[in-house]
Amino acid sequence: MTHAKPRTLEDDIGELSPWFHNLHLPDGTETAPDHSLGDFPGFKWREIAGCIPEDLTGWSALDIGCNAGFYSFELARRGARVLGIDCDSHYLDQANWAAGQYALQDLVEFRQMQVYDLARVKGKFDLVLFMGVFYHLRYPMLALDIVAQKTAGMMLFQTITMPGREVAGQADFWINERDALLGVGWPKMAFIEERFAGDPTNWWIANHAGVEAMLRSAGLKVAGYPGDEIYLCHPDPAHPSCMTTWNRSEFLSATNAGE
Ligand SMILES: C[S@@+](CC[C@H](N)C(=O)[O-])C[C@H]1O[C@@H](n2cnc3c(N)ncnc32)[C@H](O)[C@@H]1O
DSSP states (O other): OOOOOOOOHHHHHHHHOOOSSOOBOTTSOBSOTTOTTSSTTHHHHHHHGGGSOSOOTTOEEEEETOTTOHHHHHHHHTTOEEEEEESOHHHHHHHHHHHHHHTOTTTEEEEEOOGGGGGGSOSOEEEEEEESOGGGOSSHHHHHHHHHHTEEEEEEEEOOBOSOOOOOOOOOOOTTOGGGGGSTTSOOEEEOSSOBTTBTTOOEEEOHHHHHHHHHHTTEEEEEEEETTEEEEEEOTTSOOGGGTTTHHHHHHHHTOOO
């Protein structure tokens, strides 16, 4: 008589691979111990952890491009009720499996969604993580306008950027004075037609000035830089996005959101 070998954690991890998030499971097993970026995103979490309140009881949180849910689980451990969204069901399978491992299913919900679908989700979130997604989007400013409207309290935004931290003031120029646009510190985005770092899903890489300008333009105020290429933002009621005023019709058309 043959006995089936009991299923192990390693079997599950292997079946759910490949992993982009190195989750540390309760028994110490890691899902991607040989990650090319190191203990990812654990080292990124340690950069932002200090600017998020220790006690998130009663907070609603949104984790955009949640992948296997590393950040969602950290926020849930602090007491937040978390919605993690991702367009890729492969990663959501990992996230749902891991929620069971951590017994966090009651606090975390994962949904397969495009970031743009958030335009049709009711309500706002106290805390929004928008990390590692922006440069993967073909319509980044639309996404940022949508996400800014979903942010009631704070947003942590991370993207890859062009070299340099210069920020130039943006004066208004005559139509033929185009040289100004080439100046160091003018907000810019580089378009990636084929692939960047071997990845065909990378579309846009902004410079630091461009990131700040877009965040401001979406109605957000940058309050700090907790880590490399990470921006801590809050809604800025003194400078709301123009999509809430004169440009609202374009936003509504692009999102099919209606009023
Ligand atoms: C580079 S990973 C970042 C994962 C995680 N946020 C982090 O910082 O570690 C990008 C994630 O965003 C998801 N993603 C890419 N485009 C998306 C979109 N349009 N809507 C929702 N999720 C998207 C991918 O499936 C992937 O899980």
